[in-house]
Amino acid sequence: MASETRIIKDLTVGSVPKTLLRFALPLFMSGLLQMVYNMVDMIVVGRFVGTQGLSAVAIGGELMQLILFVALGFSNAGQVLISRYVGEDRNDKVGEMVGTLFTMLLSIALAMTIILLFAYKGVLRWLNTPADIWDYTTDYSLVCVCGVIFIYGYNLVSAIMRGMGDSRHPFLFIAIASVINIVLDILFVGPFGMGPFGAALATVIGQAASFLFAIRLLYRNRADIHFDFKPKSFRIHRGVARPLITLGIPMVLQAAAVNLSMLFVNSYINAYGTVTVAVTGVARKLEHMIGVVSQAISSSGGAMVSQALGANKTERVPKIVFTALWVVAIPASIFALVTAMHPEWLFGLFSNDPAVLSLAVTYVPVAMVQYTGATLRPANFALINGSGNSRLNLLVALFDGIIARIGLALFLGISCGMGIMGFWYGNAFAGCVPFVIGSVYLLSGRWKHRASAALRGKD
Secondary structure, eight states: OHHHHHHHHGGGSSOHHHHHHHHHHHHHHHHHHHHHHHHHHHHHHHHHTOHHHHHHHHHHHHHHHHHHHHHHHHHHHHHHHHHHHHHTTOHHHHHHHHHHHHHHHHHHHHHHHHHHHHHHHHHHHHTTOOGGGHHHHHHHHHHHHHTHHHHHHHHHHHHHHHHTTOOHHHHHHHHHHHHHHHHHHHHHHTTTOOHHHHHHHHHHHHHHHHHHHHHHHHHHTTTTTTOOOOGGGSSOOHHHHHHHHHHHHHHHHHHHHHHHHHHHHHHHHHTTOHHHHHHHHHHHHHHHHHHHHHHHHHHHHHHHHHHHHHTTOTTHHHHHHHHHHHHHHHHHHHHHHHHHHOHHHHHHTTOOOHHHHHHHHHTHHHHHHHHHHHHHHHHHHHHHHHTTOHHHHHHHIIIIIIIIHHHHHHIIIIISOOTHHHHHHHHHHHTTHHHHHHHHHHHHTGGGGOHHHHHTTOO
């Protein structure tokens, strides 16, 4: 880990494109593998069980997104702050942040698990889960709920590593989870005939193995992360808790607003039946193929912005933002072209149901809007998150998650009578909102004054 710490100190020097790509590549590969093993669930279940199983996994995945937003919000905030502390050689703060993240996120994970064990069926009813896939969906969701602590654990450990400048080991850990998941998926769903339940079980086992390997690495390198793993160290340290909460809560609210608004829109979509649920679920997975690039660039760009502001090298920030934009645009354009030319082939990877493939073709124009939003968002999120602007994060959450997504979906789907196409388009257009807000913020230059306020826990 010591050599990895030197990597993050190099983020403030040298060529911006080379530094961004060097740091983002392992993150991209990690996201790609994570996407692959998530897609494997749908592909294997779709092939062995059929459209009903595919739809059950799609809705179960929506439930998991509802669970994940707290982990992602605080993990991303912790990563930004650890990056800042490392760049400023504040090793005591790094150790305190590690202890605080462990204590806070694992406690939240335990609480979320207990709550959802009693509430998950109610959430599935709210999502208008079709009756013909109810049993499949509840089986899949129950197993996923039981694995929440491993998902939270992996996210917090990865955030710590990335904050220290190590994006390579999170890739290795997700590779372990992916291999285990793929092998067990095929075994459980195929020969064992366990259906969606088996797919969820394979995923949880893979995530548990990944988390345990990650914990082992952190413990072996505890001196480098300035955390001794003694019981007394697992507590919330006031000195770092305030900036973590100040930056983390808006990130959590942002993710919550987006995910809850998507669930709200999907509750209308799910009412259109199993075939529509299957197409929407596959479409989400295809968008995630661009999303893994977006997330890698957003995360690495945010770390670079944070370090540049911490080192008072503000001239690098616009370069980081513009580099992030074109880096995502290249693969997104290629994937958009493939989607437009061969939609039946892409959707056919998941299902050979003629009804699913027929409806999938109508989704292609919506997919182009989705890919555009996924291309434009990461550069602006890198700026907003890296500068520690919690209020702007909250503003993005309100406009993207509530005003735009729900408002547009209801307006187009119901008021304009567009039905399922209206709900699809409303969700897609909302994804472009962060670009508009972030661009105004970049041009205003106000990001130059955010770093010190974020670290003091003020906003």
